[in-house]
Amino acid sequence: MVSAVDFIEQWLPGYDGTQFYTRTYAATFPKAIVLFVHGFAEHIGRYQHSHARYPARHITVFAFDLRGYGRTALDTEHKSKDSAYGKTNWDWQLRDIEFFGQYVAKQYPGTPLYLMGHSAGGAAVLAYYTRDKAPPSTEGKGLFKAVIASSPCLVLTHPKPKIIRWTGAKLALIRPYQLIPADVGVENITRNQAVRDEYLKDPLIRRTGSLKGLDDMLTGGEKLLSGDYARWPKDLPLFIIHGTADEVTSCEASREFYEKVSAEDKKISIYEGGFHELVHEPDGMSDRLVNECVAWVEAHCPPKSPSATGTPAPEAKL
Secondary structure, three states, X not given: OOOOOOOEEEEEEOOOOOEEEEEEEOOOOOOEEXXXXXXXXXXXXXXXXXXXXXXXXXXXXXXXXXXXOHHHHHOOOOOOOOOOOOOOOHHHHHHHHHHHHHHHHHHOOOOOEEEEEEOHHHHHHHHOOOOOOOOOOHHHHOOEEEEEEEOOXXXXXXXXXHHHHHHHHHHHHHOOOXXXXXXXXXXXXXXXXXXXXXXXXXXXXXXXXXXXXXXXXXXXXXXXXXXXXXXXXXXXOEEEEEEOOOOOEOHHHHHHHHHHOOOOXXXXXXXXXXXXXXXXXXXXXXXXXXXHHHHHHHHOOOOOOOOOOOOOOOOOOO
């Protein structure tokens, strides 16, 4: 079990001064740091029960509400004046990932960093290493030792008609941050009814998205599968996780990406009957997910004694 308060909560300025809501689940002497990127239209608070389990295995998790989502966009007391729900795009998000990777690297010098993302965040962490232009920078690509992508949004399980996609892309050029309905369907996220109920009541979840944010997410995912995969660094370890009953993002697309990518060290774990949010799934799937991710990170860490090595957790700067 974990305590009721098991994270350090901070508001931190990003590369352009935008205020970001962040959480650090700090191990006392971490042997690894995981930078986590959440999915579309959600926030990092939904992962507390899983992220809080990593420190016991000497792994620190750093997470932030993405630009345009969560408290970064909706906390009126702390957010930046220009921040708004849905005001986001892939370039900004990838630059934010690089910035916070640099931030965490400075906080924990010498401790290996790992990049993990779920759904749209899963596609973003894959794109981080496959784009043909910045962001990220060459230096930014050197920050992380390995990548984990959970239910990555490469292709939707039920893609929208091409005419709708074409129209949305054209409108995004005129009104990029116009919000439109974009409901993934609470019945599709997990079989866990308690999580479904919380999702529907969550004030930080808006079942809408911006024209630009949605077009970038969908187009970027498709590019990963159609050609960008070829730029994956051969020496960068990759772990992909997906459920076969995912009605939001395509499990078959994850299989295809895994087969195409040329990583020398790669693994895919398929959860039979698993819904989109494996981290919330019942019947032991949530536990399996956490244990698999922790074990994979551990397997890619240099062997050290946690009690004798590592950088102590930094003090909170609220």
